[in-house]
Amino acid sequence: MDGTATPGTTFAAAVVPPPGDEPVRLPPPKVSRFSYVYPVKGCRTTYERRRLVLPKTTIWAGRGCAFVAPVDGVVREVNVQNKWKPSTDQGAHREGRYVTVLGEDGVLYLGGHLDTVAPGIRPGVKVKAGRLLGRVGNTGNARSTASNLYFAVSWPAPPQYWWIRRGMVDPWTFLDAWWDGNRTFSPRAAMLAVRERVGTLPACSVLCAGKAQEPKPKPTQKPEEEEPKVIVPLNVEPARSGQ
Template identity: 65%
Template sequence: MRVDIMRSGHIARLAAVTGAVLAAGACGSPAGVAGVSTVPPAVAAEAAPAPDSVTATIPAPEPGDEPAATPAVTPPKGDEPVQVPPPKVSEFTYTFPVQGCDTSYQSKLLVLPKTTIWAAKGCSFVSPVDGVVHEVNIKNRWRPSTDRGQDREGRFVTVLGDDGVLYLGGHLDAVAPGVAPGVRVKSGQVLGQVGNSGNARDTASNLYFAISWKTEPSLWWVRRGMVEPWDYLDAWLKGNRTLSPAAETRALIERVGAAPKCAILCAAKATPDPKPTRRAKKPVEESKPVTP
């Protein structure tokens, strides 16, 4: 009998304690089922630090303790760049055809595939490459009344280069002494002086410069220019002295033939027929009476 009473009393005390715990849990939970926490995990994690964790407070920096600014780094000056010569693209060495003077020229097609190199009168026209003098004209035969194509360059010299290309320098003021057909010349050798002979007589002095191939003098329109020269002039002037027009010249010959017909500025002006002169009539002498 006593055992039952003691057991019932123990159960009653256990029930009372359990009820108090449940009541406390219900009051501490914001909402939801009693005994189940609705606090977000992050908040719970902050509220309950992990075992063996250490909490520290970092003090604010004192005035004057700020880190110093990193100074700018100036790289040391290196050596000047080494000027590397352009690659050699041919076995020939070329020279810009006007030496000793300031020059200018246009890099575009105007009428003929040639260029006009503007330079002061008396500047040196030199051979662009090693070769042999082909044609020389020391007389200024051009006349505006006829404007013959073969005379338009005035005084000129052509050189057949060792590269197989013909080079023309026209509008010369004079041809250098000793320059004659068949004479061998070197690249840079003076062939004449810049002027304005031929149909350039009303312009500033200049060099008519053209690239073509060897022909008979009767095919004068070929020597006046067949290959556009400015890319080669640019290269020779800026230091690439091995850029050669030989390949382009050979390709053009294969396309148009060695003796193409004249297509631009071919005809000369018609020569006016001279007017017949009238002979003056002799005055009729009056007959005079004869005195016996």
């Protein structure tokens, strides 16, 4: 056949679909009673979605970008001093300036490597999701990198257990959800599962020890000079003549 019409052949007219409305994006289902926000506000960011060494992530953002409370809660720890030194690399100081918030969901959130801590942020202060906690920087052991936010999810523990606050739960799944608009996706269940598995106060197992410092040599002391001995002659009576 050459494709030409023959007597008795009919063709159906092309079907033209009616005009439709733009698709409506439905809000995600509510999966918890808590409400969350993405922890960096007003800036373009990127972050790792895989574990490198620790269960935390680095949120790359410009210096001075706002670090905000991801959920309603209470400020737990505030460190305004950048104590980290490469010569000692003490684990408790690696996050530089940082703020932790104990959320009303029972989860502890840490934002570290801050350039500054926001005025009025101190332990015991109640905060709402979205409140400014500090500004992104590169303090601590990030001083040779671009500015970023060290973001970690864990549970409250005494300060001497610093390796808990630095991250126990992989956070990027929750960051993805909060960024995409699912504001009720909570890390609480994941936190409780990890804590049940490892215990409330697990021992440190990764990047625990700092650098040992060599003892400082004692200054060389000049030996004390001995005082010259004074020889006192014995009193000898002179010989008497005629005896």
